[in-house]
Amino acid sequence: xxxxxxxxxxIRRLTLRDLAACADLSEDRGWxxxxxxxxxxxxxxxxxxxxxxxxxxxxxxVVTEYGPQERPALAAIGMVxxxxxxxxxxxxxxxxxxxxxxxxxxxITLHATPYGRPLYEELGFKVTGRAEMVCGRFAPGGTQPAVxxxxxxxxxxxxxxxxxxxxxxxxxxxxxxxxxxxxxxxxVAEEGGRIIGYAAAWPNMDTHVVGPLIARDxxxxxxxxxxxxxxxxxxxxxxxxxxxxxxxxxAKERGLASVAFNSVMSYGITELPGDWSxxxxxxxxxxx
Numbered sequence: 632x633x634x635x636x637x638x639x640x641x642i643r644r645l646t647l648r649d650l651a652a653c654a655d656l657s658e659d660r661g662w663x664x665x666x667x668x669x670x671x672x673x674x675x676x677x678x679x680x681x682x683x684x685x686x687x688x689x690x691x692x693v694v695t696e697y698g699p700q701e702r703p704a705l706a707a708i709g710m711v712x713x714x715x716x717x718x719x720x721x722x723x724x725x726x727x728x729x730x731x732x733x734x735x736x737x738x739i740t741l742h743a744t745p746y747g748r749p750l751y752e753e754l755g756f757k758v759t760g761r762a763e764m765v766c767g768r769f770a771p772g773g774t775q776p777a778v779x780x781x782x783x784x785x786x787x788x789x790x791x792x793x794x795x796x797x798x799x800x801x802x803x804x805x806x807x808x809x810x811x812x813x814x815x816x817x818x819v820a821e822e823g824g825r826i827i828g829y830a831a832a833w834p835n836m837d838t839h840v841v842g843p844l845i846a847r848d849x850x851x852x853x854x855x856x857x858x859x860x861x862x863x864x865x866x867x868x869x870x871x872x873x874x875x876x877x878x879x880x881x882a883k884e885r886g887l888a889s890v891a892f893n894s895v896m897s898y899g900i901t902e903l904p905g906d907w908s909x910x911x912x913x914x915x916x917x918x919x
Contacts, residue, residue, distance in 0.1 A: 637681075637689065637720055642729045645678025645691060652688045653678070656712050659687075663836045669693075671813050671833075672710060672917055675805055679730055681722065689714055690722045694730055695918040696737070697801045704801040705904065706734050708741040709917025723747075727754055731898065738900035742870070742893040742916035751896050759902050760895035762916065763879060765887040766838065766868040769860035773884065778854035783817040783829060790826040791819065798845045800905025806843075806914060815839065818858050820851045830855040831914070832863060841869035844912035849877045852911045856882070869912045878911060 645653065650673060654664040672678070676695035683689045692711040698704030708730060713722045731739065731754065742762060743751050752758075783791065788808070796802050810817050814831035816839075821827065828846030832839040841859055846852035852875070860867055867887060871879050872895075883889070893916055897903065903919075913919060 637717060637722055638725070640681050640684070640689060642679055642681055642726060645673060645680045645693075647673050649673070649678065649680065649688070649691075653680075653691050653710070656688045656691055656714060657710075659714050660712055662712075665835060667813075667834060668915060668917070669710070671809065672915075675809055676707075676918065679726060679733075681726065683714065683717075687714070689717050690726050692726055692730060693917060694734070695806070697799070697803045697806075697919075699802070703734075703737045705900075705919070706737045706739045707917070707919025708739060709915070709919070711741075711747065723750060724754070727751075736899070739898040740900075740903060740919045741896050742913075742919070743896050744891070744893060748894050748896070754898070756896040756898045757901075758894045759897045760907075761873045762870045762893050762895055762913075763873050764868065764870045764890040764893070765879065765882050766866060766890050767887040768866045769856070770886040771857065771861070775854075775857065778820050778827075778851050779822070780818050780820045780854050780858040783811075783819045787819055787826060787829075791829050794826060794829065795843070795845055798906050798909040799843075800903065806918065810843075810914075816859055816862055818855060820846065820855055827851055828855055830859060830912075832859040832867070834865075835868070837865060838868040839863045839865045840915065841867055842912045843914045844869065844871075845909055846911055847909060849875065849881075852878050853881055857885075860885075870916050871912050872907060872910065874907060875911055 680691040681689040696703040814833040828851040
């Protein structure tokens with residue numbers, strides 16, 4: 632039997648049963664396996680992939696939708712990967728076009744590496760922002776923000792969801808309610824009995840990724856990062872909107888070094904909804 636051409640291989644929905652194949656694909660491209668993150672994304676969002684007749688996946692990506700289920704207000708595309716042996720054959724372009732078509736009129740966002748950005752621009756995405764990844768062992772010191780923080784409880788959920796929707800610009804209950812199981816830490820900042828920020832730290836290889844990070848202002852964001860760092864012995868990693876220059880400078884003073892920059896891109900919308908001044912870091916760049 633002749634081997635089918637890549638263009639004829641069907642694109643299908645991925646499920647948790649594809650978790651190992653997705654992790655294998657990450658590893659094939661020199662990425663960490665990130666099975667914990669893949670599991671979160673495949674259950675909170677929709678995976679799309681192309682099966683390789685020789686086994687495994689030719690390509691994969693994940694789409695996370697936000698807002699009303701019947702009419703999402705925003706979709707985020709992430710984890711766009713093509714197996715090394717199938718690169719430069721138009722596979723990513725075909726998969727992206729399929730996903731864009733499936734989203735219909737729903738605006739789309741993604742974080743693009745310098746390598747991926749030209750493809751997304753060709754498909755009609757526009758750069759609307761930038762994020763800087765910082766990573767390292769947090770070193771306490773200096774003036775500590777005078778903001779009270781504590782571990783979140785089940786009673787905090789309603790307040791966290793309200794705060795999150797105001798900052799993110801649309802409902803993401805399906806993400807926030809998964810955080811207690813996904814993250815090792817979920818903490819809130821309080822003032823006068825009112826929650827003014829929250830953040831999670833979830834395990835990824837040998838680090839704890841800080842995200843989401845939603846806060847009233849920079850001092851609250853600093854207090855949340857410091858409190859998460861105080862409860863882990865792992866290095867921290869996070870992706871901060873570059874407009875938050877004060878937080879980035881503080882993080883670097885505390886031992887987190889710049890690792891990479893991603894372009895925040897959008898399709899069908901000129902800027903992301905919500906209040907960027909309170910939105911400091913995403914859950915993961917793969918979910919917008």
